[in-house]
Amino acid sequence: MNVDKILAIAGKPGLFELKLQTRSGFLAESILDGKKITVGLRNNVSLLTEISIYTYNEDKPLVEIMRAIAIKENEGPAISIKEDNAKLIAYFKEIVPDYDQDRVYVSDIKKVLNWYNLLQAKGMVSKDEPTIANAEEIKEQVVEEVTQGETETSETKTKKPTKKTKKEE
Known part of the structure; x- marks a missing residue:
């Protein structure tokens, strides 16, 4: 059961799937009828995972x-x-x-x-363990990617000469 992006919006019937974030809120699609709506930041919105x-x-x-x-x-x-x-x-x-x-x-x-x-x-429920985006797993992936990136850049990086200040001259 993957309900990471399923929303309940106060005052709106049913549930919504988060599609994308905008400057003034986000775009959500109704699970009930498939209609897309824009939701402002002032609306009371809850993720099902919360x-x-x-x-x-x-x-x-x-x-x-x-x-x-x-x-x-x-x-x-x-x-x-x-x-x-x-x-x-x-x-x-x-x-x-x-x-x-x-x-x-x-x-x-x-x-x-x-x-x-x-x-x-809609076929979105199951008896399996829920697949909620685990913050620790995401954090580990980001740390791993950053660590790999640092290793690659440190190996390919050449030391640039520093500018001398007037005092050093």
């Missing part, structure tokens, strides 16, 4: 919850968000048994299930 659900122990990332739903449903759709609240709560309790019932509302559960069903319909 969203988590409250539990009694620690917050659980949304990506892990979606993976748990994919495992439970064998990568099929979750229950409909139009079910009654008691069914939705029972279903979510099967997925996340220790979720904080005081801070996670039925509307939150509906949103998670709706987002899961949307991503599932």
Whole structure:
């Protein structure tokens, strides 16, 4: 499941895929209908990789919850968000048994299930480990590239003569 560039935009239904960044915001494409929209910097935008659900122990990332739903449903759709609240709560309790019932509302559960069903319909969910761009891996790659670049430049670099100042003369 690769949700590195999937966005939730406040006030807009569904999810969006980040396409490119502009000076005044960015361009996103709706996963729901494929329409492209521009989003300003003032809009409240969240990456799915940064969203988590409250539990009694620690917050659980949304990506892990979606993976748990994919495992439970064998990568099929979750229950409909139009079910009654008691069914939705029972279903979510099967997925996340220790979720904080005081801070996670039925509307939150509906949103998670709706987002899961949307991503599932587009073939973007799986039972595999989530492939979130790991900052440490990216950092290691950059350090490796920089180190290789320094080695190459130090081998090919010739020392330039320095200018003499008036005091040295």
